[in-house]
Amino acid sequence: MLTQQAYDRLGETVYRTTLANGLQVVLVPKAGFHKTFAIMTTDYGSIDNHFVPRGQQAAVRFPDGIAHFLEHKLFEKKDHDAFDLFGKYGASSNAFTSFTQTSYLFATTSQLHANLDILLDFVQDPYFTPETVNKEKGIIGQEIQMYDDDPGWQSYFGMIGNLYPKEPLSIDIAGTVASIDQITADDLYAAYRTFYHPSNMSLVLVGQLDPAETLDWITANQAKKTFAPASPLQRIASPVTAPDQVVAQTTRYLAVTRPKVSLGIRGYDAVPAGRAGLRYNVALSLVFDLLFNDTSDNYLRLYDANVIDDSFGYDFLVQRGAHFGQLAGDTDHPELFVSELQAILADVMPQLQAAQPQFELVKREAIGRLIGAVNSVEAIANQYSGPLFAGSTLFDELTILEDLQFADLLPLAQAFFTQGRQTVATILPEGLRNR
């Protein structure tokens, strides 16, 4: 029933199966560990706010922030809170919502079976009422306002908003105080029925566990429940922003000490499907390392010119339906920060060629980081890609990384940067507004 793939050099094995109801199960035992980390994920996140509810004919547009709201409310039941059930065994539990996924998790050092049943049961038994839904609006309202006061988050979302104007990606994952106010219990049920079918979900456990025994527990739990037959999801894609409609730059004034700049690059090239998508992701991440990490000549030059400092960072992200790079940092010279980075990007292929001598270094560093991540049961579980890269794991990423050569990066970088569109989102201190 379980298929297994051994990664001998690392001494790790990944066990997988798909249950009859469609649930993907991935198990990674970790010898010597005391903790087991479990995470159950649906391929449903903040961008999925327009779809045909399961069992209905017509598409419905739901209020922004509904996936995150559902995440909060799934813990609460008629006469108890799932959070407290984990608490009885001393386990810690949590949940989070991203653009494209919602995950529920627990970590425990004892009573794995009982905790696993709690996870499966609370995620698979929704209970929403107008009263409980209304009560949550105060808590989530405070969560939204906490992010309103976080300039780093505001800078990040400013950049994304410019790259994806009017697309769901530009909306804060939690929605707005106004949008969550419209959410009803019926909305939550409609979203739940559509996206929380086992065939749209995965369950990953990493740590102290016996694979066969764990699978028996999962199978027994699922056998007690009935699910409607799987049916295809009908998400309504929002119109894609034309490249010339990407907002080139915005400036906001916030209570910050120093200017914050976020330069985003939206990819318009096609990300290959399946594992090839993971290879694309790993390759482009190496490209950003070569161009901008602290081993690059550019980094030292800009650092010594006080254009960037230790706050400088970059990131390349592939999500369902979107991929973009980000260069961000605090700087006393926001105009120079932008012009210097744009100059590098305007000359990107020669810059990349010039960085070739650093390729082995950059690759070694990436390999070391991934191997280091194998120490963490959370990192292994969270790196499971779900449908995005056909169920890849951190170990698959390592295999791909070890195989990549410098020449492999060039066509991918060429396509990403030449077809891509840039934006600059700047946050300036309030005091500079009147200058």
Add this chain to the structure above:
Amino acid sequence: MHLRIKDGVTLDLLPTKQFKTVGIKVDFVTPLRATAITARALLAQVLETSTATYPTQTALARQLSAMYGANFGITVLKAGTQHIVRLTCSVVDEQYLSSYADQQPLFERGMALLKAVLFAPLLPNGHFDPTTFTQQRQNLLTAIKSLDDDKQYLANRRLQELLFAGQPTQAMSALGDITTLGELTADDILTTYHEMLAHDAVHVAVIGDVTAQRAQTALATWPLTARSVHDTLPYYHWEARPTVQVGDDVAPVTQAKLNLAYRIPVYRNDADFMATVVFNAVFGGTPLSLLFTNVREKASLAYYASSSYSPYTGTISVQTGIQTQNQQRVLAIIAEQLATLQRGDLQSDLLAEIKASLANARLTVLDSPQRLLDGRLNAQLTHVTTSLADWQAALAAVTVADIQRVARQVTLQATYCLHGGEH
């Protein structure tokens, strides 16, 4: 395994095959002096930038990359009455690499790197490189200022300043203050550097698949001299104030940050230590706690509401993010939770759950090389080492009466609110 290498220098070895990395931690520990905190913070920043062999941060970064992404850093921290400059270096265990050509294993290269950083910094003509010095002083200055952009951090800092007004070593952050920083010279840092190397207690700890022989051999090459260490405990004792200090500031924030500080005269080596840990977990230290349940879940007044206990300074602090107009309601609910525990009103099943979660958290530490290394410092500072079994027994023994006794010693000392000024 705990080894005394020479006077004032110790080595802890935590041999294990559980992890794919080898971790090294080096702590330089000295009693806190307000005048020295800032200089040590800047010294850490300068040392982290370069060495004589790797004279730019790029050269150093390339060396770290060549060592398969060795994770190197220097941080400063406060632990009660002690100030610590901490160097860490984590390297991959090369047995997990598909090919490893270098003669020297990565652990030895990590030790060599730390040795270079500590004993062969970039000192042209016997002074810290002026360009590096000026640049890093500026970087630290902006880093300290930027910390205030994090409003939760800012509210907590202001609370500490209010609570410990007139007690500069405690009021100050581990990074020091910007006024002192602006006046520091490269010579000041050089003096601080020599003092640290000559006089600080040095605690080295190594975790991974490494023998004591290898660790000792590598450490033996470091030119560390014996030092006489004042073996003061890290506990900061202070007097309760007759009145609660109240402070607030207006800042452009959407959400008010309301923080409270309490005095609890129970320290790490006191008989009531474990009872205080459990008290804090019940009060606000876990998501099962009274604060989380009553401020957030029942009253929907906050997204976060939590407490933390410092066993070095005898304080408990509470953090909440709320609407300004709800401040009095939130204060009343928080006060009621403390009063509840002072009455000894605690459900036994909640206590059992809290204990289970603390036991769980304790075991979880065993899966983190970094947290295992960090834990060694606590043992070094307090001279208290508790075996897992003893720790579990002490936890199991805590009763409602113990928690009530602790709660009755908890007194509110300061409240601080950072808010948008709408009231």
